[in-house]
Amino acid sequence: MSARPSTRLSTRQARSLTGWGIANLAVVLYALFPVWWIVALSFKDPATLSDGDFVPRTWTWANYRGIFRTSEFTRALVNSIGIAVIATTVAVVLGTMAAYAVARLRFPGKRLLIGVSLLIAMFPPISLVSPLFDIERVLGLFDTWAGLIIPYMTFSLPLAIYTLSAFFREIPWDLEKAAKVDGATPWQAFRLVIAPLAAPGVFTTGILVFIFCWNDFLFAISLTSTTSARTVPAAIAFFTGSSQFEQPTGSIAAAAVIITIPIVVFVLLFQRRIVAGLTAGAVKG
Amino acid sequence: MTPVTPATPTAGARADAPRRPAGPSRGARQERRLGLLLCAPAVLVMLAVTAYPIGYAVYLSLQRYDLRFPAQAHWVGLANYGAVLTSTYWWQALGVTVLITAVSVAVELVLGLALALVMHRAVFGRGTVRTAVLVPYGIVTVVAAYSWQYAWTPGTGYLAALLPEGSAPLTEQWPAVALIVLAEVWKTTPFMALLLLAGLALVPEETVRAAMVDGAGFGQRLRLVILPLMKPAILVALLFRTLDAFRIFDNIYVLTGGSNDTGSVSILGYDNLFTALNLGIGSAVSVLIFGCVALIALVFVKLFGAAAPGAGPERR
Structure with missing residues (x-):
């Protein structure tokens, strides 16, 4: 377990450490990707709004300006x-x-x-x-x-x-x-x-x-x-x-x-x- | 974990519990009055805003009450219930709701357990993982639902682009139900995981280590040691989530609007009220949903012996 007193990492421990690290990363990605998607969508301009890209090709504040006008x-x-x-x-x-x-x-x-x-x-x-x-x-x-x-x-x-x-x-x-x-x-x-x-x-x-x-x-x-x-x-x-x-x-x-x-x-x-x-x-x- | 570090062990506080042995002394009377006084506002608000309206809903459900013709409201007895219970819409919605509830809670339990184990064993970035996981919990359901909706809309979404050309999953019944479950699972697994994590923290490390020394593999430790010890936490998490999933509304409203037979019972109640403007039928649906929820809670408490969370304060 992680609380084990020995500080020397065996290969097995190192591998398990990497495994848990990957698991952590997967959890973070899982939690954040739908959030990122809506953020990306909000910065797209009307022309690229429906291009389906995960990252906007051009960034614009237009959508924000638009909603704050109404x-x-x-x-x-x-x-x-x-x-x-x-x-x-x-x-x-x-x-x-x-x-x-x-x-x-x-x-x-x-x-x-x-x-x-x-x-x-x-x-x-x-x-x-x-x-x-x-x-x-x-x-x-x-x-x-x-x-x-x-x-x-x-x-x-x-x-x-x-x-x-x-x-x-x-x-x-x-x-x-x-x-x-x-x-x-x-x-x-x-x-x-x-x-x-x-x-x-x-x-x-x-x-x-x-x-x-x-x-x-x-x-x-x-x-x-x-x-x-x-x-x-x-x-x-x-x-x-x-x-x-x-x-x-x-x-x-x-x-x-x-x-x-x-x-x-x-x-x-x-x-x-x-x-x-x-x-x-x-x-x- | 708790913000206040107890200066004295809680045992000390417990030892002085039977402070006033016999007879309501002046102090005890004062304490009782203060207790009632402090609780009264909360109890009154809760009763006034739930007990009275649910009673009123029962009354409304026995009326023919069309909001377009309010003057023609009249008593019809159980006719509304008859109409609801013999309509295919109700059974269709109930079936969809039960399916969504069962599948999403089952998936959440497995995923949540995995997530709890990852968070429990997190070697680095423990804070990062927990912070990230709280985002789905905290985010407004409607916001997340729109994110999923756009992701699965052909032409707009990156996820729809991964599907075969011409497929629009949100417009077909089963794919849409699957996506609703997915959105629900994404949003609520973190909550499940946090409840399970708290249960996991109560499992004594020595017991697990002893099992390991005795040669139990990971699967055996989980199945024979950790899970049985976590049973109370698991049952509470399941009860909370089952009741919550049964009320599903926001995700369906945004993702499909209940079209193509994907509506839950909550959607059906809402539609009867605000689309059909039929207060009588809508109220009958409301009362039936209330009955279903009460039944689920009863089954959990009686069958599985889930310690109702409220039992705690008395246990001290």
Whole structure:
């Protein structure tokens, strides 16, 4: 195994090392080639757009300039960011409160909370689309930010609660006891001692929840009808070419690349945390 | 791995668990109230946005409710369910969904396990591999779906160019279903792999080494030692992914739009609602999908004894 103390590499070890190296490379290529393809597509000019080349022959920003000229895309981008940020904030705040209680406090109804969140984690969103569509039209929430924020935060709450309660169980709780000995109430202990310690876990959960909200498509196309709340994934599906003879391929590719940027940034900066967060809830949970 | 390094072993925290032995002291009452108070908003939101609407969906599914003629809505009992369950569209969509779910989850399990082993044994570039693998997990499904769609479109795509002249795989049922599975597998294998990797990390190194000393080959170690020890992690990953795959919508919507009999049950529900504008039938489909998902979860928990992830917090 890799942890073997001997430093001298036998031929067999060297060969196995090469084997694993090739496997690593294969994994990286597997993960990135569809991403590269859409990037390449977004930089092609209309003449070479359909040449099928894996690398653009000529590079152009035209597709990007094109989508940023229309409010169809910029408005959707603002919607996407606003809706995802608000939904994430609310879900993480509510999730933090509930997860603290789950990880820390004894109270009746804990099983109910866990049962309900488990149910919702498994809930098929399409089952909610028809009733929500009807309810939101009556309440005037259809085609508004709130109309999307509400289902997003609901569906991300189970994720938030699981991940956070897994993180919270790793916190040195003796500090809380010490605070209580010093006369702090449970609420003060939560706010002044535990919350700062829990911040990294909360942050990680925020990223996971944001990715979840950012990704949604079904609610976004079902609960909106105009650009006033349509998010980018939904807007892309409604893109039309600048003329009826032109396919919107370039615009779609460019918009797709734009909304992939935040994901790539998160992954590059917080790879460790995301992995820890994803696995914490499922395995230790 | 976790961002906070525990200053004290968790055992210490556990030892003080039965703090207040008998009778609800003032502190315990306070704790109980705080617990309920902290959970209340989350529970209320979740119930208000799921329990109430699903109940409403059941109610809608018992109505003849055409959005073009809302005034004519009236009670029809189980007629909508009869209409759905006797239509070939439902069974066709259910068949496609079950097929996509079964094939993609099976492929993901094998690929994910391989990926987890590669990541576990990564000799160099561990960070690079994990970062790369997180990209498919994080990327917006619609974006990935468009990438695949253009790749397989004759004339535009590099993958279509590899196929025999004149083939348009996305316009034929079976090739299209295969490509949908491929897109689904690409996107979600990393998630599966990460869950399995976490399970793999819990397998004691000494046990594996002992098996190696006893002369077990790689295959034997995997089959007789590693996999049995990973069973809980595998079951949780399978449960998550099966339920998730059954809800498949985005990939199909972009890749084929459900044409040529490639639609899943979610696509069928969506079409009834927004193309046919039939809220009654659409709701009946929604309720049936909900029933299927509940059935899958039940089978996993009862038959395989998958520890529901929620069982954890009580286990502490």
